[in-house]
Amino acid sequence: DQQVKQNSPSLSVQEGRISILNCDYTNSMFDYFLWYKKYPAEGPTFLISISSIKDKNEDGRFTVFLNKSAKHLSLHIVPSQPGDSAVYFCAASARKSSGDKLTFGTGTRLAVRP
């Protein structure tokens, strides 16, 4: 049972344009969400997070939007750069029931074309 889903396995975007990566979840107990970026032969790197009390969090070129009613979050990268090419994982946790356990999505491979 995949509780966190990233339905697009890959995405290709032109440099300078916006990249939008989507994530859906099924567990209504999830209250904290994170995005990680992973380059080949490296471990995942934390990118940005959002608590369920917010609907938007911004950090430089990266913005995460949370729609709790739709159980959907998205990561916007503007403008996209070739160095952003990586696999992006969405992750979620339910602090009250799962403590410090993160549940990861299957990942979306982003390719930014020069």
Place this chain on the structure above:
Amino acid sequence: DTEVTQTPKHLVMGMTNKKSLKCEQHMGHRAMYWYKQKAKKPPELMFVYSYEKLSINESVPSRFSPECPNSSLLNLHLHALQPEDSALYLCASSQVPTPQETQYFGPGTRLLVL
């Protein structure tokens, strides 16, 4: 320094071998994690150590035995593994064992069981 190191980078072992994976961090983090990642799948949590004590075991088979000798080190002892245990094993750490704390990942050990 936000580095988590893992050794070895690659490991090939037979089903009768005993081997160990090592993870180290010097960030003063009190939570350390082992994840398993199969190809094209998300990382799956195996174990969590909180203040050097095992706090979460995600029903992992006993052929995987974690050990936390001190707050900076985390080992994963492997014995009588099966070919289906071949995967990327990721170690992570966080300041304290709550999901709001960023987990920093190591580069992983790619394990092949023959």
